[in-house]
Amino acid sequence: MKTVCDFCKTEYNMSARAGSTVRCAICGNTWTVAAPARRNTFLMFFASLCALLSAIIFVVAVIVTNRPDPRKQEPLYASVTGHQVVTTADGVRQLVVTGTIQNQTDDIYGVPDLEIILRDATGRIISRQKFMPSATLLDAGASSEFRHVLSAPVTSDIKSIDVRLLTNGGAKK
Numbered sequence: 001m002k003t004v005c006d007f008c009k010t011e012y013n014m015s016a017r018a019g020s021t022v023r024c025a026i027c028g029n030t031w032t033v034a035a036p037a038r039r040n041t042f043l044m045f046f047a048s049l050c051a052l053l054s055a056i057i058f059v060v061a062v063i064v065t066n067r068p069d070p071r072k073q074e075p076l077y078a079s080v081t082g083h084q085v086v087t088t089a090d091g092v093r094q095l096v097v098t099g100t101i102q103n104q105t106d107d108i109y110g111v112p113d114l115e116i117i118l119r120d121a122t123g124r125i126i127s128r129q130k131f132m133p134s135a136t137l138l139d140a141g142a143s144s145e146f147r148h149v150l151s152a153p154v155t156s157d158i159k160s161i162d163v164r165l166l167t168n169g170g171a172k173k
């Protein structure tokens with residue numbers, strides 16, 4: 001380790017242990033070899049905090065990029081495949097929504113109620129309607145079509161139509 005004469009500032013590279021007394025060969029001054037400087041605890045704390053924060057940010061980024069696709073996650077997956085506006089004999093315009101329910105598992109699943117959600121351009125929900133699909137059970141890997149006539153009047157501000165399963169049908173073995 002390095003020690004410095006505190007009188008004439010001559011540097012010595014020597015194997016003196018901390019606490020031992022050294023006499024300077026130049027000026028004859030004696031001094032006690034100091035222990036190696038301890039690292040600043042605040043800086044140490046700050047550095048570990050930074051490391052922790054970057055680790056958390058990294059983990060969050062990994063979770064966000066690996067967010068599971070709901071299609072792969074849920075046993076049943078419902079999606080809207082089409083819609084059309086029909087006019088009844090009474091002149092009432094109705095919205096007919098068609099879609100599929102897919103059983104993505106190797107088990108037979110009971111099909112729960114479905115809900116159709118209509119949203120405007122800003123994503124605000126205009127209407128949500130619950131209905132029971134005709135299929136009550138879906139075989140492993142099977143899919144079923146649904147067709148639902150909405151009771152809400154058709155308005156021009158409907159910009160998106162989504163369907164969701166209201167509960168997870170329990171597997172029936």
Ligand SMILES: [Zn+2]
Nearest residue numbers: 005008024027
């Ligand atoms: Zn000296």
